[in-house]
Amino acid sequence: MIKKKAMLIDITLCVGCNACQVVCKEENGLMEGEEQRLSATAYTALNEYDGTYVRRMCQHCDDPTCVSVCPVGAFTKTAAGPVLYDENKCIGCRYCMQACPFQVPRYEWDSTYPRVQKCKFCAGRLERGLQPACAEACPTGATKFGDRDELIKEAYERLQAEPEKYVQKIYGLEEVGGTSILYISSVPFEQLGFKTTMSKVALPTLTWNALSKIPSVVAVGGVFLYGVWWITNRRTEVQQLERKLKEMEEGSNGQGTLN
Numbered sequence: 001m002i003k004k005k006a007m008l009i010d011i012t013l014c015v016g017c018n019a020c021q022v023v024c025k026e027e028n029g030l031m032e033g034e035e036q037r038l039s040a041t042a043y044t045a046l047n048e049y050d051g052t053y054v055r056r057m058c059q060h061c062d063d064p065t066c067v068s069v070c071p072v073g074a075f076t077k078t079a080a081g082p083v084l085y086d087e088n089k090c091i092g093c094r095y096c097m098q099a100c101p102f103q104v105p106r107y108e109w110d111s112t113y114p115r116v117q118k119c120k121f122c123a124g125r126l127e128r129g130l131q132p133a134c135a136e137a138c139p140t141g142a143t144k145f146g147d148r149d150e151l152i153k154e155a156y157e158r159l160q161a162e163p164e165k166y167v168q169k170i171y172g173l174e175e176v177g178g179t180s181i182l183y184i185s186s187v188p189f190e191q192l193g194f195k196t197t198m199s200k201v202a203l204p205t206l207t208w209n210a211l212s213k214i215p216s217v218v219a220v221g222g223v224f225l226y227g228v229w230w231i232t233n234r235r236t237e238v239q240q241l242e243r244k245l246k247e248m249e250e251g252s253n254g255q256g257t258l259n
């Protein structure tokens, strides 16, 4: 059985060096340059609160709302933990962006063929037996990768070893049914921009319980979204054909080819 992976972020150990963001951009071929907020080119970003640094990134929820609301299955939750996105399936409805309880997914608004962007938990590296690039790069151990069960145990041990230092809570243990990114802190989480009144139940359970009471909404919505997907894809095909015809015209003297 595949063991569920996680990252434990010990906020007390983070020195704000930003190595996690730098290496993440390298690993994912994203535009260079320091960014203070999550964006289509920043899968992780640091927020500072009076000298305390907090990494933001996709939480890789155990039962993700983005997966449950996506009408075409562009988001999937893998057994090891990463929540992945398939740009070839995406129809650009951006339901995931509205549904995510942590406001994580970002959209490539400036792109001709926009995609949703967010942390991939370095799924390719995990498959090769490596840890995520950000965990490997972190010089202080503030970001630690491992088996989720083991990291939860370790987090409890740290809280118990220094009760005067740590807030007695592991953020992500129960929030929205549990997440793969876990935090411990010496500053109350609500003072660091964390939502602390979130449901302990996975949100898809709640949304589908509500939707199941109005099945016509699901049926009509599904047909409508399939229509949007069909139109979007047809439009893309037409645009590609038009571009190729234009290239043929420009390459006059019979040099252009329609391949």
Ligand code: SF4
Binding pocket: 058, 059, 060, 061, 064, 065, 066, 067, 083, 099, 100, 101, 102, 103, 104, 105, 118
């Ligand atoms: S944090 Fe948001 S984008 Fe990430 S898995 Fe959870 S619901 Fe999806």
Ligand code: SF4
Binding pocket: 023, 024, 025, 027, 028, 043, 044, 057, 119, 120, 121, 122, 132, 133, 134, 135
């Ligand atoms: S897990 Fe990988 S993709 Fe996610 S923030 Fe870390 S380096 Fe970036």
Ligand code: SF4
Binding pocket: 013, 014, 015, 016, 017, 018, 019, 020, 021, 046, 053, 055, 137, 138, 139, 140, 141, 142, 143
């Ligand atoms: S690399 Fe580690 S210490 Fe540096 S900002 Fe990221 S989490 Fe903090």
